[in-house]
Amino acid sequence: MAGFELIPVIDLMGGMVVHARAGERDAYRPLAHSVLTTSPEPAAVIRGLLDLHPFRTLYIADLDAIRKQGDHKALIRELKVLFPDLRFWVDAGFAGECTCRRFLAAGLGDLVLGSESQSDLRLLEILRDEPGLVLSLDFMGDRPLGVPALFDTPELWPERVIVMTLARVGVGAGPDLERLRAVRARAPGKRIYAAGGVRGTEDLANLRALGCEGVLLASALHDGRLGRAELASAQGGTTECQS
Known part of the structure; x- marks a missing residue:
């Protein structure tokens, strides 16, 4: 596997970036403690992330849309204008074909x-060959979420x-290597990205050794456990895929 993609995450709620923790969304609060920025305003957070590392991709979770309590469509459009070279991966609770096509x-x-x-499987069956599609297999503990x-x-x-192991998000529990290994064994030809639980460089090394294509990151960036040197080291070089 050539390279290893590091993808920072911003979780949007009420127009602000919130601190995600264990998937308990009703308890999320605006980002208050970060070595990257003093503001939970999305553009400020993204600038802080890009000052830290030349990330190519940003994962955006529109939690209002996922919870069916509004959305951040206009804000995401504004952010794309501000950061045109940054590739967005957007989860906005997509559940209808027309909404997906418009996006x-x-x-x-x-x-x-x-x-x-x-x-049901309808949307996945319709969109499976779309080059701009990413599937997120969401888990809460041992329980898969969705059909x-x-x-x-x-x-x-x-x-x-x-x-996506939601119960491990923001709690420093480490990535779910067993589940990632099982998913890779079931779909050896897919590019697998880990999300949830990364604490530092050892976890990144373990994910690369497992054969993951990349990883979604948030807490370890904001609390400084992954700084410039650690990120540069993690993204360079190559490693072999293993089952």
């Missing part, structure tokens, strides 16, 4: 289809698949 046509970024927002059949049909999965 893809707008050129705002890649569409993250979260399993937690799906009630069970989605997790059992790897032949329908697009090229890029996120394994």
